[in-house]
Amino acid sequence: MSEALRVVAIGGGNGLSALLTGLKRYVHPRPGSDSWLDITAIVTVTDDGGSSGRLRREFDVLPPGDIRNCMVALAEDGAFLSRLFQYRFSAGRGLKGHSFGNLFLTALTDITGDFPDAVRQSAEVLKIAGRIFPSTAANVSLSAVLDNGTIVRGETRIGRSNRRIETVRLEPRGAKPLPETLEALAAADLITIGPGSLFTSLIPNLLVSGIPKAIRESKALKACFVNLMSQPGETTDFSAEDHLGALLKHGGAGLIDCAVVNTSRISPIVRRLYAAESALPVRYDRDAIRAMGIEVVEAELMGKGWTGKEHRSKARHDAAAVASLTMTLAERGRACRAASAAKNPATKRVRQTGR
Numbered sequence: 001m002s003e004a005l006r007v008v009a010i011g012g013g014n015g016l017s018a019l020l021t022g023l024k025r026y027v028h029p030r031p032g033s034d035s036w037l038d039i040t041a042i043v044t045v046t047d048d049g050g051s052s053g054r055l056r057r058e059f060d061v062l063p064p065g066d067i068r069n070c071m072v073a074l075a076e077d078g079a080f081l082s083r084l085f086q087y088r089f090s091a092g093r094g095l096k097g098h099s100f101g102n103l104f105l106t107a108l109t110d111i112t113g114d115f116p117d118a119v120r121q122s123a124e125v126l127k128i129a130g131r132i133f134p135s136t137a138a139n140v141s142l143s144a145v146l147d148n149g150t151i152v153r154g155e156t157r158i159g160r161s162n163r164r165i166e167t168v169r170l171e172p173r174g175a176k177p178l179p180e181t182l183e184a185l186a187a188a189d190l191i192t193i194g195p196g197s198l199f200t201s202l203i204p205n206l207l208v209s210g211i212p213k214a215i216r217e218s219k220a221l222k223a224c225f226v227n228l229m230s231q232p233g234e235t236t237d238f239s240a241e242d243h244l245g246a247l248l249k250h251g252g253a254g255l256i257d258c259a260v261v262n263t264s265r266i267s268p269i270v271r272r273l274y275a276a277e278s279a280l281p282v283r284y285d286r287d288a289i290r291a292m293g294i295e296v297v298e299a300e301l302m303g304k305g306w307t308g309k310e311h312r313s314k315a316r317h318d319a320a321a322v323a324s325l326t327m328t329l330a331e332r333g334r335a336c337r338a339a340s341a342a343k344n345p346a347t348k349r350v351r352q353t354g355r
Helices: 013-026 050-059 065-074 080-086 100-112 115-126 155-159 179-187 198-206 211-217 240-251 268-275 286-291 319-343 345-353
Strands: 005-011 037-043 131-134 141-146 151-153 165-171 190-193 221-225 258-262 295-299
Touching: 005 013, 005 179, 005 198, 005 319, 013 037, 013 065, 013 198, 013 319, 037 065, 037 179, 050 065, 050 100, 065 080, 065 100, 065 115, 065 131, 080 100, 080 115, 100 115, 115 131, 131 179, 141 155, 141 198, 151 155, 155 198, 165 198, 165 240, 179 211, 190 319, 198 211, 198 240, 211 240, 221 240, 221 319, 240 258, 240 286, 258 319, 286 295, 295 319
Parallel strands: 005 037, 005 190, 037 131, 190 221, 221 258, 258 295
Antiparallel strands: 141 151, 141 165
């Protein structure tokens, strides 16, 4: 059996959870296949809304919500413990609206005194099929500068912005990543960015000092999964090129080798429902993306499950379709790393040791 392919997935929110759900089935070697995975998720920690926001304000902890969702996505026990971590209290003074998993992570943080350690121990409880790291252990918040010069503070308010977002930044600045994050990026065969909310789930990870440099210096293939639909307020009328440009603006050149864009047909029903909220399918221009030095990878990523009656109101990446393509890209990345290692023995030692 060959060495496991190493995939580092960067993001947050529902997009990252969907990707991890699909990738989980490839973690263990399968009969007749040499392709299997080692997964690392790097998750944004700027959420300030809902249960996570309340816990941040009351207990001065990092927001647990996105990390909880990633844990559930990678949990080997997909039933009982996952359901328990996702259970949300519908009543109770101080409890209503909180999920059990968020409270569990908050309590474990208080016991251990360290949020990343609480994440590691929670991952052991769920027996997750991979590793999950917060993008930083620093308690940071997000602010944005709009096209009219207005400064908006807080992820929730930024996501509801009615003006075009020019830049976002972390406060305080200078937040650093975990050493394990940098090691995972250096050893990766494939690094994925997205899908997910551009300014509030993806870019915040690139604002952590050291992460963009580690991505650029990694020999991995770097792939951006472009969103299916624009997001009202945050990316209204954004094209794929706009998404990619914003990532490069905040993280610097050399972050993206290829852009994965959807070619699945989005039904008129779904289009009308999204249009009512000022959201449209994300269009793309092949030549414009290639002019940015980025390869275009076209694929049907919605899957039949999202065009049928059950899910007709939602446009979502199909977990199985995205995971299958991710495996193909990871194999490409491994081949590129092998070619680089053959030319540079020092690179080969890094790949073998993971350091």
